[in-house]
Amino acid sequence: MSRTIKLQDWAKEEFDEPVPSLPSLLRYAKNGMISPQPVKAGRCWRVERNARFIGLTTKPVVKKSDDQRLKRILEDGSST
Known part of the structure; x- marks a missing residue:
């Protein structure tokens, strides 16, 4: 048995349904x-x-110096 498996096969074991798409897994x-x-x-x-x-x-x-809209996105709603 091999030590490594394909990324998509691993995702089926790691995640519940729905399994992330291939582009998400690659990212x-x-x-x-x-x-x-x-x-x-x-x-x-x-x-x-x-x-x-x-x-x-x-x-x-x-x-x-970042734009307020960018700050909101990067902070993801948190106020730290």
Whole structure:
């Protein structure tokens, strides 16, 4: 049995229905939202069987000079 599986097969095991679409899964893989990080092998992304979805690990930097609309989006409604 192999240590890694295809990204879509992993997603079926990791998430309940509805499973994220392929473009979303690719964005998760490219942006480091899965730990341990998936690797691209040939034409497909492969991920370890015990990998977990961790989401975003860093917050965007909000500057005082940013537009108010941008600040609202980046802060996601929080008032910190």
